[in-house]
Amino acid sequence: MNDSPGWAVPGPSPSDGERPGASDGRDGTDGAPSQPQQPAGGQKWSAEQPPPGEWSSPGAPQAPKPPQPQPQPQPGAGWGSYGGPQGPQGGGYGYPGGPGQWGKPPAAKPGVIPLRPLDLGEILDGAVATVRSHWRSVLPITLVVATVVQVISVLVQKYALAGVAVTPEPGADLQDVLDTLGGAMTALVADGFIQLIGTIITTAMVTMIFSRAVLGQGSTIGQAWREARPRLLHLLGLTLLMGLGGAALVAVLLLPGILLRNIGLGLVGGFAALPLVLWLGIKFSLASPALMLEKAGVVTSLRRSSRLVQGSWWRIFGITALTGLITTFVSAVIVYPLTALGLAIGLADSGVGGLENGTAATGWAPLILAAVGAVIAQTITMPIQAGVTVLLYVDQRIRREALDLELARAAGLENYGSDPAAPPTGG
Template sequence: MNDSPGRAVPGPSPSDGERPGAPDGRDGAAEGAQAPAQQPPAGGPKWSAEQPPPGEWSSPGTPQAPQTPQPPHPQPQPGAGWGSYAGPRAGQGQYGPYGSAGGPGQWGKPPAAKPGVIPLRPLDLGEILDGAVATMRSHWRSVLPITLVVATVVQVISVLVQKYTLSDLPVTSAEEPSVSDVVDTLGGSMLALVANGFIQLIGTIVATAMLTMIFSRAVLGHTSTIGAAWREARPQLLRLLGLTLLLGIGGVLLVGVLIAPGIALGNIDLGLLGGCVALPLLLWLGIKFSLASPALMLEKSSVATSLRRSSRLVQGSWWRIFGITALTGIITTFVAGIIVWPLTALGVAIGLVDAGATGLETGAVMNGWAPLILSAVGAVIAQTITMPIQSGVTVLLYVDQRIRREALDLELARAAGLENYGSDAAAPPTGG
């Protein structure tokens, strides 16, 4: 019988096997050949041969194999996504140049997810500074009490040391002090200064450790109480102290080695040359290891491992990290100066009224209670504001470098509860 118009000639087609009630008289071999293509692969979706090579992200115009529904990712425990680094996951590459053009028909990348204070993508300078300030503003109940307590304790001890120890140093005197008097006075003052410096170091380490935990939670959109931050930071405090002492002592030894030949030979020019070499070397090492503290706290690593991690993360981005760190230092110094200097000037004016003009010669103006207390109040306010900004910028620089190099944004998205984040390519906008 002739085929009537509009009817297809019976024969095997890829859609026959999917229609209910299809004819049964098909070739068994053809049916068997099609069966494997109809079955989804066991164990969920796998990376296919069409997967782009590492280091690239697929665009919407790239042909892809048919996708099967992906099971939701299990919810990680709080704080997940940081862990010790074991290399990028399979299929996760590094970010290329941000903002590159996409494939045919692409309307641009959709806005990055922002579960917390930063978007989950490579950050620019403004986003890093804004993230630090936003965390201090939105989580002030946790951030400000930590820095306020630490700054207050440190400044109270500093005032007591300066009032009862440094005030004993002779400034001017009608009688020439004996050598033993000078040695005793300087010895006691140096001991008090060392003790004061150690207390300041301990306070700074505790504040830095707890603030690091708070900022890491803020990135995920989670809040953290002071007690929770303390419990998370406490196991790593001794290691953070060791890291800080190692970097400080190492810097002192480096400077000593470079200027020692000039001192030993009595050659001032050689000593100055050693100092000129030491300063840029210290700066380079300081930036190179600037991310060791957040790496140690968030990855629960050792001192040596955190130094290696910082060196690896900073590699290739030294100038960028240096610029952001230097700008942050300039901003915080300017803010601190605005707060401290007016109170210090007021204290000096009160001291001049109490001690008279001779107080400047004897040092009584600066050693009076009014200038010491007002200066300490200004320092407490300044440190309460600037310490979180400095700590936050360091933590966000660490997060940014890991997003750029290790696709940490995928882990952070899962930790924040964003299912299937980054699993599919961006689709063009719908609705028109």
């Protein structure tokens, strides 16, 4: 899929509202209507010509034309029809949702989305449809990665965090407390890094599966791995760069309040950092699919994302935020009941004192039940989140770079975009 011409880095993109195929002056006309050729000998045609079939000799008197009857509208033409006297092909103002009327124009749909600019419902539906139709490739990837990550997380919480008490014991030495907290922080950082690696692998492979699903093509787990493997280090570098850049930005804005020991100044810096980090996060949210599908470098993918998001920040923010709310709700519905059940089992074993020393939450039953819930939730939500990002990238390129023409060609659709009246045919 990476070698498909549909994902190649485009040249100068057409301006808004401009579609390829319009006259650009390559035939020598510069978009102007062609002028009639002058006959030999310098003789010129008359500026006003009679209609075809009514040519007469020069100077002959013209017979008066009989009155022409007005064409009668065909049954079903006019309002609510496609092809009446006033519509896009002679049709009237059709019903909402009719072809080429108030609704969306007809478009080819070789895969999970139609090849035209998408709305919110089509993006979410495309992500869910891909998971549903390609579940043999998508769900095993997310299931294996989520299982491995949660097994490591359970072991870390059981053996590295079980000794960390919620409240320190009275008379405990400060150095012992710091050592315990340092070990716990090290374990948490290692656990977070493992989760980061799992997320990167899942995102990379799911991106390749979605890119083929847009064209109506299937993808096996082996194919997705072979296509994603050369880009994993680049994706890791991109993720670390964005994370470290956001952390550095927050630290810089909080630093004046910390140095001056001024709580008010620190709060101002924190409140200024949050919207700035959010703005940058959405601005570079399409860098991951650009890096994977265009084989771009880290810096180039950041520039591509910035260019694609420009002018559509609020729209992409809204779709991303809504997707996050939906996946968070689904995860909560799955995880919280199992976590509560595990905590109840832990309290039954350790009693109320288990809440104070932390043993109620670090027993095997609470940890395993919470991990099972997390595995199920991540298996379902991770591909949907990654898929929405990929489809947003495809949508922005369709809007700005006419990517639908390249995708139609890669999907084997003939006559797509050449004649609006002719439906595309399979190649």
